Amino acid sequence: MKELLSGNEAIARGAYECGVRFAAGYPGTPSTEIMEAFATYEGVYAEWAPNEKVAMEVGIGAALAGARVMVVMKHVGVNVAADPLFTVSYTGINGALVVVSADDPSLHSSQNEQDNRNYAKFMKIPMLEPSDSQEAKEFIKIAFEISERFDTPVFLRSTTRVSHSKSVVTLEAPKTMEDRTAIRCNAEKYVMVPMNARKRRVEVEKRMRLLEAFAENFPENRMEINDPEVGIITAGMSYHYAKDVFPDYSYVKLGMVHPLPVGLIREFASRVRKLYALEELDPFIEEQVRALGIEVTGKAIFPYTNEFNPGIVEQAIIGHDKILRTLPERQLPLRPPNLCPGCPHRGLFYVLGRLKVFISGDIGCYTLSFMKPLDALHSCICMGASIGMAHGMSKALGEKGRGKVVGVIGDSTFLHSGMTPLLNMAYNHSDALIVICDNLTTAMTGMQEHPATGFTLQGEKTMGVDLAKLVRALGIKSVRLVDPYDLKKTRTVLKEELAKPGPSVVISRRACVLFKREKLSPGKPLRVDPEKCTGCRLCLGLGCPPIAWKKLVGPSGDQKKKGEKQQGIAVIDLNICSGCGLCRQLCKSDAIVEQI
Amino acid sequence: MDTKGILIAGVGGQGILLASDILCRVMMAADLDVKKSEVHGMAQRGGCVTSHVRYGQKVYSPIARKNDVDILVSFEKMDTLRYLYFLKPEGTIIINTEELYPPAVNLGDAVYPEDIIESVRQLFGIVKVVDATGLAVRAGNIRAVNTVLLGTLSSCLPLPLEIWETVLKNTFLPKLLEANLKAFQLGRAV
Numbered sequence: 001m002k003e004l005l006s007g008n009e010a011i012a013r014g015a016y017e018c019g020v021r022f023a024a025g026y027p028g029t030p031s032t033e034i035m036e037a038f039a040t041y042e043g044v045y046a047e048w049a050p051n052e053k054v055a056m057e058v059g060i061g062a063a064l065a066g067a068r069v070m071v072v073m074k075h076v077g078v079n080v081a082a083d084p085l086f087t088v089s090y091t092g093i094n095g096a097l098v099v100v101s102a103d104d105p106s107l108h109s110s111q112n113e114q115d116n117r118n119y120a121k122f123m124k125i126p127m128l129e130p131s132d133s134q135e136a137k138e139f140i141k142i143a144f145e146i147s148e149r150f151d152t153p154v155f156l157r158s159t160t161r162v163s164h165s166k167s168v169v170t171l172e173a174p175k176t177m178e179d180r181t182a183i184r185c186n187a188e189k190y191v192m193v194p195m196n197a198r199k200r201r202v203e204v205e206k207r208m209r210l211l212e213a214f215a216e217n218f219p220e221n222r223m224e225i226n227d228p229e230v231g232i233i234t235a236g237m238s239y240h241y242a243k244d245v246f247p248d249y250s251y252v253k254l255g256m257v258h259p260l261p262v263g264l265i266r267e268f269a270s271r272v273r274k275l276y277a278l279e280e281l282d283p284f285i286e287e288q289v290r291a292l293g294i295e296v297t298g299k300a301i302f303p304y305t306n307e308f309n310p311g312i313v314e315q316a317i318i319g320h321d322k323i324l325r326t327l328p329e330r331q332l333p334l335r336p337p338n339l340c341p342g343c344p345h346r347g348l349f350y351v352l353g354r355l356k357v358f359i360s361g362d363i364g365c366y367t368l369s370f371m372k373p374l375d376a377l378h379s380c381i382c383m384g385a386s387i388g389m390a391h392g393m394s395k396a397l398g399e400k401g402r403g404k405v406v407g408v409i410g411d412s413t414f415l416h417s418g419m420t421p422l423l424n425m426a427y428n429h430s431d432a433l434i435v436i437c438d439n440l441t442t443a444m445t446g447m448q449e450h451p452a453t454g455f456t457l458q459g460e461k462t463m464g465v466d467l468a469k470l471v472r473a474l475g476i477k478s479v480r481l482v483d484p485y486d487l488k489k490t491r492t493v494l495k496e497e498l499a500k501p502g503p504s505v506v507i508s509r510r511a512c513v514l515f516k517r518e519k520l521s522p523g524k525p526l527r528v529d530p531e532k533c534t535g536c537r538l539c540l541g542l543g544c545p546p547i548a549w550k551k552l553v554g555p556s557g558d559q560k561k562k563g564e565k566q567q568g569i570a571v572i573d574l575n576i577c578s579g580c581g582l583c584r585q586l587c588k589s590d591a592i593v594e595q596i
Numbered sequence: 597m598d599t600k601g602i603l604i605a606g607v608g609g610q611g612i613l614l615a616s617d618i619l620c621r622v623m624m625a626a627d628l629d630v631k632k633s634e635v636h637g638m639a640q641r642g643g644c645v646t647s648h649v650r651y652g653q654k655v656y657s658p659i660a661r662k663n664d665v666d667i668l669v670s671f672e673k674m675d676t677l678r679y680l681y682f683l684k685p686e687g688t689i690i691i692n693t694e695e696l697y698p699p700a701v702n703l704g705d706a707v708y709p710e711d712i713i714e715s716v717r718q719l720f721g722i723v724k725v726v727d728a729t730g731l732a733v734r735a736g737n738i739r740a741v742n743t744v745l746l747g748t749l750s751s752c753l754p755l756p757l758e759i760w761e762t763v764l765k766n767t768f769l770p771k772l773l774e775a776n777l778k779a780f781q782l783g784r785a786v
Binding site for chain 2: 132164237239243245311314327330332334338372540543545
């Protein structure tokens with residue numbers, strides 16, 4: 001049977017087909033749909049862990065018990081999970097362990113575009129890289145075979161373009177594997193104290209030599225000899241970009257990007273006249289090919305930054321695009337992403353932005369508050385960083401920073417990696433204010449459950465941690481709750497907490513406006529009474545998508561003009577207004593009213 | 597058959613991804629290889645959304661290069677102009693007349709261009725202008741804008757109507773099907 005699947009759906013399907021029944025992960029674009037798709041298969045166990053390190057450790061434990069386990073995360077998640085991963089490379093895994101890393105060249109939805117192929121080399125873990133959905137499904141199976149055969153964790157690296165493209169996949173019947181789980185103790189192999197780890201370290205090098213030999217005959221490292229004039233070594237989506245524009249060139253298409261098949265590459269190099277290494281981001285293949293003493297062109301012509309496309313590949317190799325016609329250049333207003341109409345973050349950040357404080361931000365929808373007109377977020381580094389950074393900044397500023405430093409973090413992000421830095425704030429007498437923007441879900445990646453939502457990934461009811469009690473247990477004495485739809489109260493509470501000495505936490509709680517389970521209906525769409533609107537533009541400061549500014553010009557505008565100064569009026573698009581009422585609270589002339 | 601390309605573009609929330617999914621299923625039903633590509637995530641929050649669909653006997657890249665797309669289906673009037681460079685000079689354009697103002701226009705810092713359809717007509721021969729929102733309302737579901745535009749697209753592709761109808765029937769829940777079939781027919785008649 002054939003089905004149209006995204007790369008992510010295909011990875012989940014492949015894991016299911018080859019008998020994997022255990023997976024753990026933390027949501028993050030572009031990886032999220034892998035876990036979501038896997039969780040729907042019959043007889044599987046799949047969980048969202050609070051962060052990638054926990055997911056990895058859950059996976060390692062399950063693999064040590066003999067299970068075949070998939071652990072899933074985005075590229076920066078591997079940074080969080082790196083600590084256990086580096087060492088599980090030493091121990092081996094008993095069952096099978098495949099780590100899916102979904103990288104994000106072009107930073108479509110990430111804070112950096114790190115190339116996680118480097119981790120494969122750094123951690124001495126083999127890595128496969130599929131180029132489309134069919135390969136994604138096949139490669140995850142191969143990854144599990146390699147993991148079992150060589151007693152090693154294996155990376156499957158995807159990129160946004162592979163994860164989020166859809167193509168035709170042939171489905172197969174799922175295999176059921178015999179249950180191989182059991183308690184087996186082997187302290188020498190799994191207790192990584194120096195005396196044991198030194199021995200395992202040697203095993204890692206032995207394993208790498210075996211994997212290098214395996215790579216030479218691995219059928220998915222494929223040589224396609226066509227025109228011997230030009231040879232391209234490539235992997236992943238770049239292969240398709242190149243084949244699209246240069247179907248007649250010769251190729252080495254690598255299914256395994258670490259370790260590289262050195263013999264195959266040498267042979268290929270000897271059979272083509274001009275050799276290219278075509279790869280997005282780092283010169284990972286190129287540097288290794290050059291280290292073999294082979295002349296190769298790579299980053300001299302291909303960009304280091306951003307994902308490629310067929311045009312970039314063509315331009316780099318032949319020196320120009322296939323330009324058939326140049327269109328007149330035209331400047332258009334940009335269309336950046338924005339907080340949704342009715343988003344609970346808007347009220348909070350509207351207030352925060354006017355408090356003249358430094359706002360140490362974090363990862364989530366609210367990061368968009370850095371943009372105009374809210375202008376209410378001043379740093380964002382990684383998951384959980386807001387709290388430690390706010391504390392550090394507050395300490396460094398001393399008296400100058402009193403009441404001037406705020407950290408903001410979402411509920412899911414707080415549970416991911418905000419708890420330890422908050423404990424640190426209590427422990428080290430911090431003076432900063434932390435605001436937890438609690439929208440009752442992991443909104444940014446599309447409403448995933450977390451330990452405070454009361455549900456698991458597979459929809460089972462469970463405990464939901466009480467954030468206020470948790471924060472108190474971490475040693476924070478001053479904890480307040482606000483509704484960000486109430487601008488006045490939110491402002492009062494934030495000012496009071498900023499004025500207090502010592503660390504405080506304000507929980508700004510209201511469900512994400514897109515969250516269907518909460519069945520929200522903030523209110524009825526509002527409209528602007530043009531007779532009352534004075535054109536003061538206060539409501540526009542919210543940056544709410546339905547509120548637009550209409551200039552009063554021409555005959556009808558002139559007639560409507562009430563004061564000399566009035567340049568225009570606000571209008572609200574009733575089709576997208578959620579009726580949250582923030583603009584109504586700001587309007588000083590009662591011009592924002594309900595629809596008639 | 598060479599690989600052909602369709603680019604569907606618009607604003608997050610307009611149903612672009614479902615439209616390109618339906619298009620891919622139609623191509624599969626017509627025994628063609630097909631790939632599509634879009635980027636999820638930040639773009640969903642009122643930002644630009646594009647979905648490339650490429651089909652033929654054997655498709656490599658899921659995204660097209662400049663001057664390579666056969667049909668551009670633009671769900672938002674102004675955003676048509678953002679993607680013209682993808683089109684072949686002899687390409688076809690389908691434009692929805694809906695205007696969605698980006699923040700800079702809302703704030704009065706930028707102006708929404710007024711000459712969009714005229715300037716597109718000067719550059720390209722086949723331009724179909726569709727009031728998709730109006731037709732969706734006529735069909736009985738304001739959210740069926742994407743199905744209206746698929747209907748218009750279907751009139752530009754040499755594929756039997758039955759394939760489209762079968763895929764639509766397999767896509768929509770029974771309670772939504774009637775309005776969507778109607779929306780498709782209205783769009784196809786443009």
